Amino acid sequence: MFRSDASKLSLILLMTPFVLWIGLLIVLPQLGIGYISLREKVGPREYELGLANYIDFINEPIYWNTLLRTAWMSILVTALALLVGFPVAYYIAKIAQQRSRAALFLLCLIPLWVSDLVRAFGWIVLLRETGVVSGMLQTxxxxxxxxxxxxxxxxxxxxxxxxxVLFMIVPLFSTLDGMDNSLLEAGYNLGGSRVTVFRRIVVPYAMPGIVAGCIITFMLTAGSYLTPILLGGKNSSWFTEQIYDQFITRYNWESGATFGVLLLGFTSFVVWLGLRLTGQSLANTVAKE
Structure with a gap:
């Protein structure tokens, strides 16, 4: 009896911070944003519940065009991150020597030691008109x-x-590291070429990691703000900029909340569609990781 009570108490103590974090920092804010998005301003400090904000969004092409553009570019970034990250993860997990894997994985983590702002300004120093790349090309x-x-x-x-790209490498490495090398040897012994073994063995085995990495990178990219604004400048057309503009510049919290709900809903739909097309589920992809 004492052990059972102690186990329950331990579980409660372990789960309480997680539940509070989910409830106070994710669920309640999302409910609040959803409620604000349904408010229609009918007079000074007078509101009614309705769908006017969503109708205004649909009737303004620049808004939903920006949303579609953000989704398309986020998919492109996710695909490129997969092309870059998969060879890196495969090399670390299956080709590199055991004693060097930790060092290689640590090198991949180095960019996370600095903030997104510092990394964005690093690209500015490299690519601006008087930057390093322009100077080298002139030289x-x-x-x-x-x-x-x-x-x-x-x-x-x-x-x-x-x-x-790091958020693509981590789940891929985790999945590929668990693949038995005997599977690859069996594929080669049965006459399979490198392409065949990669297509018939490696990719299906790594699919949960691929899907998990794609979900994470897509959501992070679609919700990014600093990098598109700093590197895109006036030519940037990112949906998070529209949300910031509604909240901060125009003080229109109703429209800003509407844009936030639509961004969450649209990106969630893209993730759901990707899971359906690949035959995967959150239970064996993100949750597994």
Whole structure:
């Protein structure tokens, strides 16, 4: 009896901080944002519940075009992060020597030692008109004068891939590290080529890690603010900028809350669609990790 009570108490003590964190910092704020998005201003400090804010969003093409553009570029960044991260994760998990894996994995963690703001300004130092890359190109004689490499979609995509690629590598490494090397040996012994073994054995085994990494990187990219704004400049058209503009610049909390709910709903729909297309579920992807 005493052990049973002690186990229950331990479970309660362990779960209480998690439940409080989920409830106070995620569930309650989301409920509050959802409630604010349903408020229609009918007079000074007078509100009624309705869907007017959502109707205004649909009737304004620039808003939903920005949302679709953000989703498309987030998918592109996720795909590029997968192309970059998969070989790195496979090399660390299956090719590198056991004693060097920890060092290689630590190198991947180094970018997280600095904030997104510092990393974004690092790209600015490299790519601005008087930056390192422009200077090297001039020194090599490839260009005749300074060239501005910032404030375009390519720069934004590069910066975002650099920011989120680690979150693709971690679940991929975790999944691939658990794959028995005998599976690869069996594939080669049965006459399979490298491409065949990769397609028929490695990819299906790594699918939970692939899906988990894609979910994480997609959500982080769609919700990113600093990198698209700093690297995209005036040409940036990111949905989080629209949310910031409604909340901070226009003091229109109803529209800002509406945009936030729509961003969460739309990205959740994309994740759900990706899970359905790949035949995976949260239980064997993110939850497994």
């Amino acid at each position: 090599a004689g490839l260009i005749s004068g300074p060239v501005e490499l910032l404030y375009n979609d390519v720069t934004v995509v590069i910066g975002l891939v650099y920011t989120v």
